[in-house]
Amino acid sequence: MNNAGWDAKENLIPFSPITDGEVIRSINSALIGNSKRTTSYKFVFFKSILDNLFNVDLNSDSEYFLGFDAISLRFAEIYWNLILRCKLRQMPENSDGKISAIERILFDFCEKYGYSIDETEFAFEGLRNAQQLELSEKIKKSVVTKYVLGAFCADTDWKFYHFSKPKKWHGIFISRDFFIVLAKYRSDFEKVNYFEWIKYLEGINKEEDSYMLASKLDKSTERENLNPYRKTLFEFGQTKCFYCGKNLGENAVDHFIPWSFVKDDKLWNFVLACPLCNSKKSDSLTSQDFLDNLRLRNEKLRKMNHDFVQREFKSYTFSKLALMYQNAVFNGYRCGWMPGGRDAR
Ligand SMILES: [Zn+2]
Incomplete structure (x- = not known):
């Protein structure tokens, strides 16, 4: 994770035209990275954007809006299903019993509503609407816009999206060139993201094998009740x-x-x-x-x-x-x- 970006307040650097190849390089380098990772936020954030391509507002010439609400709801759903339902740990043990901010939020939420952390096996969609929104709102404030927004923007060389905390924007404005390439190579980006994410999770959840992890990640946003x-x-x-x-x-x-x-x-x-x-x-x-x-x-x-x-x-x-x-x-x-x-x- 590029530590330079996590506390950035905004990115308003104008987009210049960028080729498909440059977009691919930029995303790949953000996902693959070299530095040691301490959380899986980046992968979940990127999956939340990919899974929201249907919800991006395309009514503009140069940049496309995607709201934090949509991103955070997906973020909440993925982590609920992976942490509580699949019992996947998100941070290495032995770091003084420390748990990640996302685990803390989910555990506190369970305590508040009397759900057992060890025995909660229902999917995120099983929560009442108001509870889903409460959790997603909390995650938006305490994780998505706090730790991930600036970091991922920095990791993509400030070319992926615009955002501004001082201007109180409610979402990101994705560069048109990036959106087109994301949609075009969607499956490939998803695979790179899963692969890097699995490598990270395997290091923490020793008893899991990669095949099982892949299917858990892929199913983390699948609805059961249609x-x-x-x-x-x-x-x-x-x-x-x-x-x-x-x-x-x-x-x-x-x-x-x-x-x-x-x-x-x-x-x-x-x-x-x-x-x-x-x-x-x-x-x-x-x-x-x-x-x-x-x-x-x-x-x-x-x-x-x-x-x-x-x-x-x-x-x-x-x-x-x-x-x-x-x-x-x-x-x-x-x-x-x-x-x-x-x-x-
Ligand atoms: Zn038929």
């Missing part, structure tokens, strides 16, 4: 499989762009599908026709006067959905999937 999405789409009147048109009895909810690529759940990326299409499509992308159908579906859906729908559509634009679809293809996701039974429609 019912709100299923229910809303059904209420909206989607009674047929989005892909084959069959009437839905027992409906399954499907990430149009696979979850394994976007690592996010947004209503506008969900469709209802019959179990057969759901399992056959799996981690593939459909043909372009279905992307057009989803555009039309979303135009109608976003008009629904429903709090949940309005919240979910806050960061939606079709061009972002289309960009992520193309990037998933670029990242190696098989595209052109069609349901077998489509002719029978």
